[in-house]
Amino acid sequence: MPYIKRDQFNQIIALSMxxxxxxxxxxxxxxSEIVAFLEESDDIDATKSALEESDLEFVRVAEDLINTxxxxxxxxxxxxxxxxxxxxLGREKLRQQLQGERNDSFxxxxxxxxx
Numbered sequence: 841m842p843y844i845k846r847d848q849f850n851q852i853i854a855l856s857m858x859x860x861x862x863x864x865x866x867x868x869x870x871x872s873e874i875v876a877f878l879e880e881s882d883d884i885d886a887t888k889s890a891l892e893e894s895d896l897e898f899v900r901v902a903e904d905l906i907n908t909x910x911x912x913x914x915x916x917x918x919x920x921x922x923x924x925x926x927x928x929l930g931r932e933k934l935r936q937q938l939q940g941e942r943n944d945s946f947x948x949x950x951x952x953x954x955x
Contacts, residue, residue, distance in 0.1 A: 842867060842874055842890060852877040857889060869893040903931065 842855035843863035852873055856863040867874055869890040878887045906928065909915045917925065 842869055842893070844874070855890075868897065870897065903928075 842857070843859050844852050844865040844867055845854040845856065845862045846865070847853045854863070855874065855877070859866070874890060878890055881887065906915075910917050917928075920928070
C-alpha cells in the first residue's frame with residue numbers, strides 16, 4: 841500500500857493495496873498527502889494498513905542503523921541478546937540471497953569482521 845485514486849482536482853479520494861485501473865500511482869505510506877488523507881478519513885482499515893507499511897519501512901531503517909553502529913564500532917554485535925543476534929543474522933542471510941552479494945554486512949569474513 842498504497843496505490844492512490846485521485847479525483848478531477850488531483851485530490852486523493854481512495855487508497856488501495858492493489859494496483860488497478862483507477863489505482864495506478866504508488867506512494868510511500870508516509871507521504872504527506874497520504875498522511876493528511878488518512879487523518880481526515882474515518883477509514884480505520886486504511887489507517888491501520890498505512891501504519892503497518894510504515895512499520896515495515898521502519899524495520900529497514902532500524903537494520904541500517906544497527907549495521908552502521910556495528911561498522912563504526914559504537915556497539916558490538918555480541919552486545920545484543922542471542923535472540924536478537926539470530927534475528928539479525930537471519931535477515932542478513934535472506935538479504936544476501938536476494939542480492940547475491942555481501943556488501944556492508946556484519947557477516948563479512950574479511951578483516952573488518954564484526955563477529
